[in-house]
Amino acid sequence: MNIYDIAKEAGVSPSTVSRVLNNRDNVKKGTREKVLQVIEGKAYKPNLLARSLSVGVSRNIAFLAPDIENPFFSKILHGISDCAIEKDYNVFMFGTDENTEREHKILENLKPEMMMGLIITPVSERDENTVEWLKRFEQQGIPIVLVDRDIRGCKFDGVFSNDEESACEAVECLIEEGHKKIGVITGPETSKPGHDRCAGYKRALKKHNIEINENYIVRGGFKEEGAYRAMKALMEQKEPPTAVFSCNNMTTLGCLRYMQEKGMKLTRDISMVCFDEIKELEYTDIHLTSVARPIYEMGYEAMHILEKRYEDKEKRGSDRYIIRRHIVNPYLVKRGSEKYLQF
Template identity: 30%
Template sequence: MRATIRDVAKQAGVSIATVSKVFNGYTDINLETKDKILKIAKELDYAPNMAARTLSSKKQQTIALILNELNFTRKSTMPMEVLDGVYKYTEKSDYEFVFYATSTEKQLSKTFRQFCNEHNITGAVIQGLKMTDPYYQEIEETSLPTVLVDMSVKNPKVGTVSIDNQKAAFEAVNYLIEQGHESIGMINGSRDADVSILRETGYCQALKENAIPLKESYIQYANFEEDISYFITKNLLTTNKEITALFCASDVMAIGAMRAVKDMGIKVPEDLSIIGFDDIILASYVTPELTSVSQDMREIGFEAAKLLTEIIDGDDQNNNRRIAHEIKHRQSVAPKK
């Protein structure tokens, strides 16, 4: 027969209410009693009913990580790194952690508020939204504790955690310019992604500050996909043979570009320098090794969860967090001939 909360209370010599408080995260139970109850519960193989626990406890608080258009591949583990960071923080806290994947289609069937209410979500960390997504528009006005990864909205109640994408892109392109490159193409992600807009702004800023004319035809969009980048790079370099360097807004697109130039008989970095963004694991294993802007997605996930709990607790003095980035110098960039 399955052990009940009454069995745990009887063996521990405490009231049912005391056992309930321990499993619902109350802090007014002394450590010795708490440890005793948890030990007995383990011996009896007792687990609280989560549905009843949520209904009976006003203290129950749940943090959700919501990933939009989840795209986890062997080449890019970034979503899982964010998940790991959020989980690592909640593991050390009194908050429950849940994970959900969504899509633009799912958002059309249920509002952000409805979704969170149905799943008893106290606050949410969200990654991967596009500016055209229904949830993005709702979050601009939401009062639910929310933290966005790699994007921002005009809502002072919503937190954001990311690197300084504009500055990082500026530094990457400026590094290419320091190597003597002036004809620099850009393989960008999506026109409606916040990070794409910021990275393109940084690209344009670097050209402007170095008095290099901006050519709109040099900027192409590959939707953060390797195969699209492959074909776009071929077309870009065929029609603009003067290009000597490429700034790619993700490593996955940079890898697609490297495949393309190899098939075209162009050598990296002798004929063309390429710099990526994200510093995924594969960046160190492709040939030549890919120079890339490094960002720690686990730290970003950890800080996003931390910021969310601060917002939930009412400490919302600084809702915008910046995580450090750096350029990992490898073999794919060389001085212009």
């Protein structure tokens, strides 16, 4: 028997049978019992694939991430997957490699019948092609949830963090230790985290009446190799900074690589504060002051918001009544790398 046979014998719609199979709340007790009696009488044993095919709806969730080598996005995926498995969804991850053309290609190849929802960390906050694709998916009934990065001028659901405020606090931590020559290695200007964290850096300097030196602002692009070159450019100036704020975990790795090659030591040769933790450093003698975020929870919440969209659709039809945008507040973990010991 398929889901249509059960619906016909129980005198209900196939979607009602689907809600009973998925243990949804919005089914009357009598209707649920009637469907379950038919199922028990026919020894029906559903599986995920057959269930998806029988109702013509995929149980797949697509997740587009800009850097699949970055542990940050692995942890986001962990949160998404844990929430998804509780609801019997399948999650597929695609890497865009911080490349808008690659992002467009993946979006072009994703078909509405292949997925039930899309979670995305967009490469750029202002790419018109990506916006058009996402709007088209929503019009076709595929809900979109952004995670970590927003899109300017659009009202998609999403989970984000208060990056500017957190970056400001991180740089103030260096200023309070006596630093005035502070460099920053930034992310892409086209991403909200990229310019928000740079804005937080500038805000901290202005707040403490420290002149902004444009030579101390170098773009690393949220990539290890770019950050390595940026750190080299900072430290090989005639008057290098005494401290550096690195704007993400991969940026920090590029900085540490340069320091290791040059035999530099934290607080002896340079002070540093970074955005996002690097768990592996727990097993080394490198103790970095970092801006920490509940990354796993951000992924879990993104999938939870997606599930809420499905519930809204079942209760209210195709109309969308609520836009859900969840903001987390990062926090600073001091480990001593902000100290101003030599100078």
